[in-house]
Amino acid sequence: MNKYSGFSGGFSAQLQAFADEAKKDIDLSFREIVIKVGEALIRLSPVGNPELWAENAVAAQHNQEVANHNATLRSDPANVTKGGRLRKGLKVNDSMAIKGAAGYVGGRFRGNWQFTIGSPASGELETIDPNGADTLGRIIAGVGSLEAGDVAYIVNNLPYAIPLEYGHSEKQAPGGMVRITVDRFQSIVSEILARRKT
Template sequence: MSRAGAGQSGSFALSLAQFAEQAKEAIDASLREIVIELGSSVIRMSPVGNPEIWAANVAHRAKNKAEADAYDEHVEVRNVITSLTPSNFTRNGNLKRGVKYAKPLTKAERVQNFNVNGLVSGKDYIGGRFRGNWMFSIGSPDNTTTEEVDPSGRKSTARIVDGAIEFRAGDTAYITNSLPYAIPLEFGHSSQSPNGMVRVTVARFQQLVLEAIERNKL
């Protein structure tokens, strides 16, 4: 009596090997997605230097705005006095020739005459160097820095995406920013990211892992 399947071999082992390979690829894909999202997160939250919000410039603009406002208040008072002075009007109630109401400042005049949008610091400053200094490496940290600015974060993101292609389960990945002011920025020095970048991203780590696993599950 012959037994079912006699003479056949290898098919079961082959399917296990195929499943194992698929599982390994799914794990690696999940890990790469996690790494890329971690990097993208810290880049997105990285503050870009903005002279408009620097304390010296805020104070300068506030002083100039106050002077412009005071001018307009003076104009308003002058016009009230003009309107309350009977000798300024004809019998028909029109202003006499040569008598005019003063005009408040236009937006252009506030800028040109009172410099309400002026800067006293960072006039030629271009932000984005911190955002452009996120590095990716496998095995050991990359502590290099670059002078290149990257306000959009595209170059740093591309650097992490390109590096993550080589990342595999068992590897150690590093996402670093070695500029000297990275630590102060992480701990609240910037009003743009008062809670930091790395700490906020780490707090979302478990959620990122679960989402990546769901996308790549077999």
């Protein structure tokens, strides 16, 4: 037994405790980064809105002009009854049908972001999630077992994912979702690491 042997057990235990704590902190940071990336992808994802579809552009414009015309009429007190309604015969009730609107609910694209560890998900989901809350909840639940060194995937396998990424949704996602998130990735990491230091 040498003169240092009495200290080695305590020092080894302290080093191991430090390593365990550091790994735990790295794992938590990694999980938080993946959640933020998923949140950005979901938030940037367009939600189907038939009024924005090219095939409905004329109808949507016509309907907006009718609404503007009626609003202009309403702004003149001489055109409004004491009850606040337009006088008979003034209101224009002409509208054009928006195709795809009957029963259509957007949000399938947002609902198809899938998180996996080790290999990317295959297949599509039937999930409709217009606000993205359920999809983000799935990602948050999935990252619970994620550890530093794992490979994390967030994918969307719908056939129109690539067209949406490259400008198919000119009004809602002209710059895509993945490209914007990749551009912001370093700031996401820096923000999370800075917050964890405090």
